[in-house]
Amino acid sequence: MTNHKEIAYADFILHNLDSAVIYPNPYRGKGTKVGWETKELKKVSIASKKGKIVWIGNSNELSDNVKIAANAKFYNGEGLLAVPGFVDSHTHLLYAGNRADEFEMRVQGKTYLEILAAGGGILNTTNAVRSLSEEELFIETANRIELAMQSGVTTIEIKTGYGLDLKNELKMIKVIEMLKEAYPIRIVTTFMGAHAVPADRTNDSDSFVDEICKEWIPAVAETKCAVFNDVFTEKKAFSVEQSRKILNAGLKFGLKPKIHADEVNVLGGVDLAVEVGAVSADHLLMTNDEGIKKLAGSGVIPTVLPGTSTYLMESHHAPARKMIQAGLPVAIASDHNPGSCQFLGANIIQSMAMLQLRMSASESLIAGTLHAAHALSMGNEIGAIEVGRYMDIALFDLESFKQIGYHIGQNYLHDLIINGEPVYSD
Ligand code: NIG
Numbered sequence: 001m002t003n004h005k006e007i008a009y010a011d012f013i014l015h016n017l018d019s020a021v022i023y024p025n026p027y028r029g030k031g032t033k034v035g036w037e038t039k040e041l042k043k044v045s046i047a048s049k050k051g052k053i054v055w056i057g058n059s060n061e062l063s064d065n066v067k068i069a070a071n072a073k074f075y076n077g078e079g080l081l082a083v084p085g086f087v088d089s090h091t092h093l094l095y096a097g098n099r100a101d102e103f104e105m106r107v108q109g110k111t112y113l114e115i116l117a118a119g120g121g122i123l124n125t126t127n128a129v130r131s132l133s134e135e136e137l138f139i140e141t142a143n144r145i146e147l148a149m150q151s152g153v154t155t156i157e158i159k160t161g162y163g164l165d166l167k168n169e170l171k172m173i174k175v176i177e178m179l180k181e182a183y184p185i186r187i188v189t190t191f192m193g194a195h196a197v198p199a200d201r202t203n204d205s206d207s208f209v210d211e212i213c214k215e216w217i218p219a220v221a222e223t224k225c226a227v228f229n230d231v232f233t234e235k236k237a238f239s240v241e242q243s244r245k246i247l248n249a250g251l252k253f254g255l256k257p258k259i260h261a262d263e264v265n266v267l268g269g270v271d272l273a274v275e276v277g278a279v280s281a282d283h284l285l286m287t288n289d290e291g292i293k294k295l296a297g298s299g300v301i302p303t304v305l306p307g308t309s310t311y312l313m314e315s316h317h318a319p320a321r322k323m324i325q326a327g328l329p330v331a332i333a334s335d336h337n338p339g340s341c342q343f344l345g346a347n348i349i350q351s352m353a354m355l356q357l358r359m360s361a362s363e364s365l366i367a368g369t370l371h372a373a374h375a376l377s378m379g380n381e382i383g384a385i386e387v388g389r390y391m392d393i394a395l396f397d398l399e400s401f402k403q404i405g406y407h408i409g410q411n412y413l414h415d416l417i418i419n420g421e422p423v424y425s426d
């Protein structure tokens, strides 16, 4: 046996951290086992090169194991806790205006679908989005991107779906590109032309679906900006049959399927997710034991959104515990949007996962980082502090990650590292 030592080369060192959270048995995709354990390493340093982690270890052993470039940057991590940057894999962050009046109507007893059917809800926001320019929409959304980053989010998905005509859907895609340009946070675009049936097409939803499949999807694919194609499979939105057409049309153009399933009613969205090989099925508020069985082993990431069920004042929440028991790689995300969920920020979603879904602190952290990364098809690149992955890290002024969800509504983020670069300091 040779005593050969691998030397890592580094250009950025996160030095002398109090602790860093690693996942000893990370889920590595379809067919592999889900691990829910976390480990807090003490007195560690993390080194990266060109944005990727090359070494994690005891701070005393850094110089023996890592060759540090002459112009390398050091970041003093004394007193700080490092966790993987949060991944918010489901948001409708790009919108205009607000729906505070509808919020109050819901508090007084109107339901979300009643408000949508009366031309409010998503259609209300669609009018606001259509009336603004790209620059105005950018300004409306920039503040929310900053709030997400301030909570520790390093990757965020943003859906279209408030344009609901081709011109305005493409406008939303353009604004998301402007956000990608302006901010260091990783942004993933999801096309969601099938978010609602526009008010003037309600008697004619099949032809609206045909238009999405034949005209919008090819045009969206041509921009090369969107990765995913999402659909709202629900009463008063899109049937399973219509959703199938839309997701299959997207697949032909390289757009990977996602689905809003079982949010209010169980229509068969989970079966469709499995059938088309969706990357994720989201909401799953009403999903029953049969649905959980179908999801098991399918590779579809079940993404639960505890902020939404809370904001919709549901007494019932997604059956996350049963899903975990069934071995599913449960992910959590914010679903931030102007109607059904105004919660914004990874820390509050961590608290909601614990309080409403009864997930442990470890489960909530893994669900909001690694599994959420899988929900964006990035499960092997981001979402964990591991050699070979991007150095995307949230640094907190906390002793343990267990305090993130515990200090509900409080923010102890100290800094955010994205791609091996500090991008924010409190
Ligand atoms: O995920 N359910 C559909 N879409 C969003 C709500 C969007 C809105 O109300 O503006 C959701 O809940």
Ligand code: FE
Residues within 6 Å of the ligand: 090, 091, 092, 260, 335, 337
């Ligand atoms: Fe949503």
